[in-house]
Amino acid sequence: MKCQILRVLPTRSSFCSSVNSTQLARSCNGTIPFSGGTSLESTLAAMNEEIFIDFQKMNKTIAVHEQDMDVVVQPGISYDALNEQLADQKLFFPPDPGPGAQIGGMIAQGCSGTNAYRYGTMKDWVLGLTVVLADGTIIKTRGRPRKSSAGYDLTRLFVGSEGTLGIVTEASLKLTDKPENVRVAVGAFPDIHSAIRTAVGIVRSGHPLAAMELLDDMAMKAVNSSGYSDIEWPEKTTLFFKFAGSPAHVAEQVEEVERLAKEQQCVQFTFSNSADEADSLWEARKTALWNMIALKNDPSDNFISADICVPISRLGDMIAATKDSFERSGFIGSCLGHVGNGNFHAGVFFPAKDWEKAKGLMREAQKLGVSMDGTVTGEHGIGLVNRDALIWEVGDGTVATMRQIKMALDPLCLLNPGKVFKLWEGQE
Amino acid sequence: MKCQILRVLPTRSSFCSSVNSTQLARSCNGTIPFSGGTSLESTLAAMNEEIFIDFQKMNKTIAVHEQDMDVVVQPGISYDALNEQLADQKLFFPPDPGPGAQIGGMIAQGCSGTNAYRYGTMKDWVLGLTVVLADGTIIKTRGRPRKSSAGYDLTRLFVGSEGTLGIVTEASLKLTDKPENVRVAVGAFPDIHSAIRTAVGIVRSGHPLAAMELLDDMAMKAVNSSGYSDIEWPEKTTLFFKFAGSPAHVAEQVEEVERLAKEQQCVQFTFSNSADEADSLWEARKTALWNMIALKNDPSDNFISADICVPISRLGDMIAATKDSFERSGFIGSCLGHVGNGNFHAGVFFPAKDWEKAKGLMREAQKLGVSMDGTVTGEHGIGLVNRDALIWEVGDGTVATMRQIKMALDPLCLLNPGKVFKLWEGQE
Ligand SMILES: Cc1cc2nc3c(=O)[nH]c(=O)nc-3n(C[C@H](O)[C@H](O)[C@H](O)COP(=O)(O)OP(=O)(O)OC[C@H]3O[C@@H](n4cnc5c(N)ncnc54)[C@H](O)[C@@H]3O)c2cc1C
Ligand SMILES: Cc1cc2nc3c(=O)[nH]c(=O)nc-3n(C[C@H](O)[C@H](O)[C@H](O)COP(=O)(O)OP(=O)(O)OC[C@H]3O[C@@H](n4cnc5c(N)ncnc54)[C@H](O)[C@@H]3O)c2cc1C
Numbered sequence A, B: 001m002k003c004q005i006l007r008v009l010p011t012r013s014s015f016c017s018s019v020n021s022t023q024l025a026r027s028c029n030g031t032i033p034f035s036g037g038t039s040l041e042s043t044l045a046a047m048n049e050e051i052f053i054d055f056q057k058m059n060k061t062i063a064v065h066e067q068d069m070d071v072v073v074q075p076g077i078s079y080d081a082l083n084e085q086l087a088d089q090k091l092f093f094p095p096d097p098g099p100g101a102q103i104g105g106m107i108a109q110g111c112s113g114t115n116a117y118r119y120g121t122m123k124d125w126v127l128g129l130t131v132v133l134a135d136g137t138i139i140k141t142r143g144r145p146r147k148s149s150a151g152y153d154l155t156r157l158f159v160g161s162e163g164t165l166g167i168v169t170e171a172s173l174k175l176t177d178k179p180e181n182v183r184v185a186v187g188a189f190p191d192i193h194s195a196i197r198t199a200v201g202i203v204r205s206g207h208p209l210a211a212m213e214l215l216d217d218m219a220m221k222a223v224n225s226s227g228y229s230d231i232e233w234p235e236k237t238t239l240f241f242k243f244a245g246s247p248a249h250v251a252e253q254v255e256e257v258e259r260l261a262k263e264q265q266c267v268q269f270t271f272s273n274s275a276d277e278a279d280s281l282w283e284a285r286k287t288a289l290w291n292m293i294a295l296k297n298d299p300s301d302n303f304i305s306a307d308i309c310v311p312i313s314r315l316g317d318m319i320a321a322t323k324d325s326f327e328r329s330g331f332i333g334s335c336l337g338h339v340g341n342g343n344f345h346a347g348v349f350f351p352a353k354d355w356e357k358a359k360g361l362m363r364e365a366q367k368l369g370v371s372m373d374g375t376v377t378g379e380h381g382i383g384l385v386n387r388d389a390l391i392w393e394v395g396d397g398t399v400a401t402m403r404q405i406k407m408a409l410d411p412l413c414l415l416n417p418g419k420v421f422k423l424w425e426g427q428e
Helices: A012-018 A021-028 A079-089 A103-109 A154-158 A192-205 A217-226 A247-263 A275-286 A288-295 A312-329 A352-371 A387-394 A396-409 B012-018 B021-028 B079-089 B103-109 B154-158 B192-205 B217-226 B247-263 B275-286 B288-295 B312-329 B352-371 B387-394 B396-409
Strands: A031-034 A051-054 A061-065 A070-073 A126-132 A138-140 A167-174 A183-189 A211-215 A237-243 A268-271 A302-309 A332-337 A343-350 B031-034 B051-054 B061-065 B070-073 B126-132 B138-140 B167-174 B183-189 B211-215 B237-243 B268-271 B302-309 B332-337 B343-350
Touching: A031 A103, A031 A167, A061 A079, A070 A079, A079 A103, A103 A167, A126 A154, A138 B396, A154 B154, A154 B396, A183 A192, A183 A247, A183 A275, A192 A211, A192 A237, A192 A247, A192 A312, A211 A217, A211 A275, A217 A237, A217 A288, A217 A332, A237 A247, A237 A275, A247 A268, A247 B247, A275 A288, A288 A332, A302 A352, A312 A332, A312 A343, A312 A352, A343 A352, A352 A387, A387 A396, A396 B138, A396 B154, A396 B396, B031 B103, B031 B167, B061 B079, B070 B079, B079 B103, B103 B167, B126 B154, B183 B192, B183 B247, B183 B275, B192 B211, B192 B237, B192 B247, B192 B312, B211 B217, B211 B275, B217 B237, B217 B288, B217 B332, B237 B247, B237 B275, B247 B268, B275 B288, B288 B332, B302 B352, B312 B332, B312 B343, B312 B352, B343 B352, B352 B387, B387 B396
Parallel strands: A031 A051, B031 B051
Antiparallel strands: A061 A070, A070 A167, A126 A138, A126 A167, A183 A237, A183 A268, A211 A237, A211 A332, A302 A343, A332 A343, B061 B070, B070 B167, B126 B138, B126 B167, B183 B237, B183 B268, B211 B237, B211 B332, B302 B343, B332 B343
């Protein structure tokens, strides 16, 4: 056990000489676990002929514990399939990333989604994991207690490790009660700042809304132009609110939210009176990403986006500055996101020749987010794409600490090598 | 960087030869960070003349971000001092372990308390940490975004690491709105099982009670005999419920809780009509631990306890079996705890000569908890006392994985050496 601490990134040759050559031959192609395949940021990219491990057939629900409100599953089950299975028992598993995402990938990405404002992110819904380590050891991080102080929190070390520390083969997940009586309200605001001030007021008031989402003027224009929505929306910064709970509780919340919105000159506040109306109002938020395509100048244009999260008091300035930068660039772009947590996605369309410029725009936005004490990725992860951004955000020492943990658990770099951070200088 | 993975515990001599001798001389006495000094399980025991690092003078609040609902503090501030500072802004920091506990120790222990059922445990309230590592590097795990997927979750690796991985020198903590209109209800039940069935029904109904605590018949007897309470309590298994929220919301919850309690033959259900009444009803729960002393047969008797947490459906069987074992042993003991999470503390008084027998009782209870998919410690941690129990619970491979992480970040074992797990065979 050497005591020197690896804070300076080795060159490939010094890295290779520290691992012996037979070992290196094996480490040349590692393995990449593969669940739903919906992740962004190239965390599934096979840069070195790695072998995929596909969990398609490991998609069983092993046990549902109704009274304990937990479930034991294999990694290949999708969250929508799981929620369908649980519906009869009025149980609910909240994390809701991209459609088709599966538990293994959701754990490895530490995902979230529209439910995260009320319910937290994936890390909050995993009780314990069975994990196969790089040397073949199978470990179980915990049983099913609702809380535990038994040693290091390995469960949460694996959550968000993007397949680089171990392969999840089973998970115990926390559940909650399926929200009943869901209602939706939509408010259109004169500008970003008034919408964000409303959001801050709501967060501060402590009302446990089920979700709070923002679409900017461009995104609302996209919803109108796509022709998918029956409603003609004001093309203004819009907040979508979801409420759940007893009728009295929902009524109380709606009243308070409407009051706060009106205080900020909300120009239109629409409230759903039934579950069907709620669905059709929420539809615009749900299809926002697809609708955006209607904004393209040219069908061959590319798309790039960033997933920034800042303390909510800075979100108005953050989004306004990002939208300004889009306008100056001449690209068409928009901002939308999970504002209850200060998380938003900024994206632009650009012609292929302008790749560097578009990438530069995203990098500037991420740097601004970091300068506001935020993060370069609220939910999509690092993968290959954000490795540099991770260093600006947390610093070399923190990334070196992550690398030490990787090298302790996977010294041959067999598991999704090169994702999250580089293992040697110049690694692709 | 060696590739061999340390799954078999070395002997002291092979451990020592793997670290060179000058290094070992330094590692002989490491350091133990010290915050409030309220932790249990001997995590502060200096077994090898270690030096304490005391955070008494690092007790400042560095910034309160009211709109973002977060605060940046040094490790030496206590949670009650912090809550006093925040009260004017109607902000609240929920984790509430032993009186006098400070943020540094609360992070390192991953503590919880009576508020954990509603609000979660310490891990849920830490946004980011500044940590001094064993080699002197200072790292910052995150800024203040409400959520992030930027690399490994180092924040939660340090939470609960009992001072063995790094020294916390600054923390950004999440806050919530201070609960208003707090009410308390107390229900006495014919036996443990009816009380736990009520608790399960409440958890399952999804009502976000502020807290739900249990005191068994012996604990209630202690409250009566101590003479501290003005109320004459039924000496039966008792549930204490705390409600918070708007008056309408609280009324709704109380009605439902009373209904569920009556269904289980609750023999007495008392509801507070004012904040003062709430305080005086809750007093019995708050002073339960001190009141227990009234049960001692002999003032020189010792006390030992265990901190078990099981899936809630098993809690009735778990507590009943523990109480039976106390009765068979002839020791006086009781069970009380944070039942909303399935967590309870079992404790007995015993004469010094019966140490082995009393310890055996606790070990049996912990093993029963593990066999029910629970944990040997819901909130108090491992320290020295529960190192063996950690192995029964999670297995050798999982503990070896923790040890690999320790050795990667602190190869000279300078930080609270020998806590959580042994570093070599036979280590004290
Ligand atoms: C339209 C769309 C919308 C989206 N919206 C959101 C959103 O709102 N919030 C959000 O957080 N994300 C969102 N995403 C991103 C994506 O859905 C999430 O990252 C999701 O968690 C990925 O799950 P997956 O099953 O598809 O994982 P995959 O893409 O298969 O894998 C993701 C990572 O996990 C690793 N992995 C997979 N299985 C395992 C395993 N068993 N053990 C160990 N490692 C494993 C992989 O190696 C890879 O590194 C969106 C994506 C799309 C396309
Ligand atoms: C009457 C009573 C009731 C209790 N009730 C509860 C309860 O309900 N729930 C609960 O969870 N606990 C409870 N506890 C236990 C205790 O209060 C908690 O474990 C608490 O978190 C300890 O905090 P502390 O500041 O006293 O830490 P300390 O005792 O000072 O230290 C605890 C650990 O943290 C390490 N440490 C301290 N400061 C730092 C730092 N800056 N950086 C890194 N490591 C550090 C220490 O080395 C040690 O390993 C109770 C204790 C008592 C006495």
